[in-house]
Amino acid sequence: MQHRILNYLIAAVFVALIFLTIIFVTAILPATTFQPEATRQGAYKYTASEWRGREVYKREGCVYCHTQFVRYQDREMGEMVLAGDYVNQTPHLLGTERTGPDLSNIGGKYPDAWHWAHHMQPRAVKPGSLMPSFSYLKDDEMRDLIAYLQTLGRERELEARQRGMVPQQQTSSTKGKFKQTPQHTGTEEGAGKQTPITWLEAPQELRDEWKRISKNVDTNNSAIANSGRGIYMQNCAVCHGVTGRGNGPISSSMIKKPANLTRPFYQAYTDALFYWRVKEGVAGTRMPRWGRSLSEQQMAYLVAFIKTLPVDPSTPSGDVEVTKFSQLDQPTLMDGNYNEIERLSELHSASPYNPGGGRH
Ligand code: HEC
Numbered sequence: 001m002q003h004r005i006l007n008y009l010i011a012a013v014f015v016a017l018i019f020l021t022i023i024f025v026t027a028i029l030p031a032t033t034f035q036p037e038a039t040r041q042g043a044y045k046y047t048a049s050e051w052r053g054r055e056v057y058k059r060e061g062c063v064y065c066h067t068q069f070v071r072y073q074d075r076e077m078g079e080m081v082l083a084g085d086y087v088n089q090t091p092h093l094l095g096t097e098r099t100g101p102d103l104s105n106i107g108g109k110y111p112d113a114w115h116w117a118h119h120m121q122p123r124a125v126k127p128g129s130l131m132p133s134f135s136y137l138k139d140d141e142m143r144d145l146i147a148y149l150q151t152l153g154r155e156r157e158l159e160a161r162q163r164g165m166v167p168q169q170q171t172s173s174t175k176g177k178f179k180q181t182p183q184h185t186g187t188e189e190g191a192g193k194q195t196p197i198t199w200l201e202a203p204q205e206l207r208d209e210w211k212r213i214s215k216n217v218d219t220n221n222s223a224i225a226n227s228g229r230g231i232y233m234q235n236c237a238v239c240h241g242v243t244g245r246g247n248g249p250i251s252s253s254m255i256k257k258p259a260n261l262t263r264p265f266y267q268a269y270t271d272a273l274f275y276w277r278v279k280e281g282v283a284g285t286r287m288p289r290w291g292r293s294l295s296e297q298q299m300a301y302l303v304a305f306i307k308t309l310p311v312d313p314s315t316p317s318g319d320v321e322v323t324k325f326s327q328l329d330q331p332t333l334m335d336g337n338y339n340e341i342e343r344l345s346e347l348h349s350a351s352p353y354n355p356g357g358g359r360h
């Protein structure tokens with residue numbers, strides 16, 4: 001009898017020890033030893049519109065499907081978040097489940113008009129998406145919501161650019177240089193439409209990047225082009241069409257039509273130029289910045305595939321009215337494109353595409 005009680009006692013002590021050890025290791029130890037440095041504080045103050053947009057985000061339950069945290073182990077989702085990013089955010093909208101992608105770095109990924117279209121009908125820009133349509137939102141609410149989305153990750157990206165971790169976009173300080181480079185002769189204002197384009201080239205940093213990537217990918221290899229075909233059908237055909245003529249199923253509802261990639265004009269494009277256009281998108285149109293969702297390798301495969309599209313001699317052979325080589329942070333250079341966005345949605349929210357360009 002005595003023995004049995006002793007046995008129970010020993011077992012109880014063991015269980016208690018295990019329990020306390022777990023608490024010590026998972027709770028007490030981290031609380032006392034994990035002392036991260038304080039990060040940037042109160043970094044971002046929302047404008048009234050952005051804050052209202054945040055309320056819409058909360059009310060519509062976006063948080064059930066989208067998270068707003070990028071941890072160390074999520075590095076493919078972009079810049080990691082820091083504690084300071086959440087200052088001013090009450091209640092926080094971290095979310096728990098990723099039915100849709102994390103939105104911490106969504107700001108600047110797409111033009112405002114893309115978001116507008118995506119919220120009206122997600123399947124129009126992302127075939128197969130299971131995100132519900134939010135077409136019942138009032139125009140004001142939609143505008144606010146998009147203004148809010150465009151803030152997500154903006155501070156972080158700007159900071160990363162300063163640290164040199166994200167390739168520097170053409171900014172207003174490099175504008176002079178941008179205007180003078182000969183590659184834009186055919187497309188800049190002032191150049192008549194008849195002026196032949198002597199040559200076109202991507203910015204230097206993109207050419208360097210392409211040089212590095214193309215070492216491992218032979219864009220003239222038909223197997224590689226065939227892999228690119230799959231990626232194209234999945235992501236691009238809906239706009240550019242299965243044959244690349246810019247007549248995909250949703251192109252009919254677009255004001256700025258997708259490029260017809262079979263025009264003889266595109267023979268003049270170098271691989272690096274295609275890569276740049278695919279990676280950075282065409283701001284002010286619905287051509288997304290694929291660099292945010294496809295890998296370098298996937299984009300290289302796409303370049304290989306685009307080059308295999310047959311040239312269609314029945315299409316006009318002259319200069320394509322290429323949307324200007326618009327760049328982030330260059331609202332003046334992209335005025336032409338912006339008129340279109342404004343026509344679509346009258347958006348004036350400040351975003352990386354239109355910094356400080358808000359009415360609010
Ligand atoms: C039922 C789940 C669900 C809800 C609710 C939802 N989404 Fe989504 N969302 C998704 C899925 C799935 C995707 C990925 C496919 C796509 O892009 O449409 C997505 C994609 C997105 C994207 C594009 C992300 C990227 O990196 O391409 C944005 C922006 C977005 N959602 C915003 C919102 C906002 C804002 C709300 C609330 C108004 C919302 N979503 C509500 C499921 C959801």
Ligand code: HEC
Nearest residue numbers: 235236239256257258259277278282285286287302322323
């Ligand atoms: C939502 C529609 C849409 C999708 C999806 C899309 N594009 Fe585009 N694309 C456009 C529009 C619009 C333009 C701009 C045409 C212009 O500038 O006149 C464009 C332009 C381009 C250009 C630049 C052409 C030029 O004149 O410089 C290339 C290259 C391109 N797209 C390739 C792709 C590839 C590759 C994909 C898939 C990964 C893709 N696009 C997906 C709409 C789309």
